[in-house]
Amino acid sequence: MISEILAVAAALCAALSSMFISELKGRVPLLQLARWQMTAAFVMTGLISLSIGGWRSVGLWQFGFLAASSFFGIAIASTTYFAAIYSVGPRITALLFSLTSPFALTMGYIALGETITFQQALGVAFVLCGIVLAIGTPRRFITRGSSAPAMPVITPSSIPVTVAPKPPLKGPLFPGVVLGVVTAFGQALGTLFARPAMASGVEPFTAMAVRSGLAALFFLAILALPIGRAGRAAFQPGALGLAIGSAFFGMVLGMSLLMAALHEGEAGIVATLSSITPVLILPMVWIRSREPPSRRAWFGAGLAVLGTALISI
Structure with missing residues (x-):
């Protein structure tokens, strides 16, 4: 059971990382958080790679694939990932991240000619159903104040009363959902580009060091643009510690x-x-917010995990 315990521990680390990032909402702007986390990740994984001699496993063509993987899977996907956590919280973001497996499966079919079995197709359906079920249409997904004309309603007392029509399904949750979907798509695209390099024998920590190092350079280069300098927050040691902690976990x-x-x-x-x-993060959110997740959230998260199992096994 050692491998199973290690795999669950890896999922637990991902959940902790998401919770750390959620604590930085309102304290650290997105681009500043990305610079901190990518730089910390590069330093840590780079030191590990140097200690085991992993840099010798990267050639020029592998570096090119890892660079493309870094751009889509980290530079873009990490930014939208942080933004999604800031927007809709770690629970829904982790759930939307489950779309990475269906996206990767589809890209493998289109780009690499891989086959999709009935079991895998069923897994994709389970992931989608789990996400829709867990997210649902909560009240904050609905925006009041539609511009549609009000409809007269006749009450039993024959007094006309003006009632606003049912509002459209849009609002604060929608941008976060889009960011989460973009994150999963970018992560799947980054995995697709990294696959040939990893299959050739590139050491994993070295690959992560290359990807995070290039992403750190990307975010540092953005400082030359007005958008990169806008909204920078004052330095806070506690916030930096949370960013480094999220990178570590x-x-x-x-x-x-x-x-x-x-x-x-x-x-x-x-x-x-x-x-x-998505399942492990539910009790963390429960402890942090002191509000228990709904049964639909638990069932939807479990259904998404079951779908991922059908895709992977």
Whole structure:
């Protein structure tokens, strides 16, 4: 059971990383958070790679694929990931991140000619149903004040009363959902570009160091633009500590546990167990907000994990 325990621990690290990021809402702007986290991830994974000699496993063509993976999977996906957590919280963001498996499966079919079995197609349906079920249409998803004309209603006392029509389904939740979907798509695209390099034998920590290092350079270069300098917050040691902590749990410790799990166990089982973050994050949100998640949230998260299992195994 060692590989299974390691895979669950990796999912737990991903959940902790998301919770740390959610604590930075309103304290650290998105681009500043991205600079801090990518720089911290590069330093930590780079030191590990140097200690084990992993840099010798990267050639020029592997570097090119990892650079493309960094742009889509980290530079873009990480930014939208942070923005989604800021917008709709870690629970819904983790749930939307489950779309990475269906997106990766579809891209593998289109770009690499991989086959999709009935079981995998059923898994995609389960993931989609789980996300829709868990998110639903909460009240804050609905925006009041539609511009449509009011409709007269006749009461039993024959007194005309003006009632506003049912509002459209749009509002604060919609941008966060879009950001979460873009995150999953970018992550799947980054995985697609990284796959040839990893298959050729690139050491995992070295690959992560290359990807996070290039992303850190990208976010540092944005400082030359007005958008990169706008909204910068004053330095807060506690906020920096949370950013480094999220990088450590999400990209260093979590990745170490995942690599160890893959070394000891079957890839499909490890991929499934490491994707249970949407379930593990529910009690964390419960403890932090002191509000228990609904039964629909638990069932939807479990359904998304079951769909990922059907895709992976």
